[in-house]
Amino acid sequence: MPVVFNKEIDDQSVLSVWKIEETEEQLLAGLQLKQHELDVIHSLSAGKRALHWLATRVLLRTMLNTTDYIDCQMDEHGKPYLVNSDMHISLSHSYDYAAVIISKGKQVGVDIELxxxxxxxxKHKFLSDVELAQKQIGDNTNGLYVAWCAKEAIYKWHGKKGLEFKQHIHIKPFKLKDEGSLQALVELPSGMKELTVNYFKTKDGYMLGYVVSP
Incomplete structure (x- = not known):
């Protein structure tokens, strides 16, 4: 499972993407798992779900460059975090890829989709009529995936339940490219916040979006 993409976003934040080519056994060999984690793997259906879980953890270990046990858990909202660490993390996966973003000082969110x-x-379930009226989204499959990945990344960045894609996250007009950025307005309990979402399309037909912000 090689790292196929690695980007230092700033001096505290890194994004990596890994192509999953191993078996479950090969991925397991690269991890130190405790019984509760093995129970999680056994509860997943055979095939991609277990591979995805394992792949994100192997990539996380690779990025942190450590042989120590990494205690990665989920909070009550389903947001992953590292026990006894000030590092913020976000995980995503889709078919043959796993993506992880880490940051020492900022909240992060990442999403990758085939x-x-x-x-x-x-599209009407996660986009408003105003967003759908934007020509770069509308009926454009790539534009729709940019919007979806952006909203999913923002949701993960926020890390709490109750944030609705259609109602609370608003994509501002942007110029659609194979790699670019957009601005989004997010209605948070603390008030409105504007976020920058970066995105790119891979040569083999995946879209990835990510957010790094305090």
């Missing part, structure tokens, strides 16, 4: 035409059938 681009599929079927997103057009659900």
């Amino acid at each position: 681009i599929k035409m079927k997103i057009k059938s659900i």
Whole structure:
């Protein structure tokens, strides 16, 4: 499972993407897992779900460059965190890829998705009419995935339940490219916040979006 993409976002934050080519056994060999983690793996269906869980943890270990046990848990909102560490993390996976973003001083969120035409059938569920009226989103599959990945990354950045994609996260007009950025307004309990979301499309048809912000 090689790292196929690695980016130092700033002096505290790094994003990496790993292509999953190993078996469960090979991934397990690269980890130190305790019984509660093995129980999680056994509860997952055979195939991609277990591979995804393992791959994000192996990538996390690689990025942290440590042989020590990494205690990665989920809080009550489902947001991953590292026990006894001030590092912020976000995990994502889709089909053949795993993505992890880490930061020492900022909240982070990442999402990777395999681009599929079927997103057009659900676009009204996560985009407002105002967003759908934007020509770069509308009926453009790539634009729809940029918007989805952006909203998912923001949701993970926030890390708390109750944030609705359609109601609380608003994508401002942007110029659609294979790699670019956009601005989004987010209605948080503490008030409105504007975030920058960076995104890129891979050569083999995946879209990735990420957020790094205090």
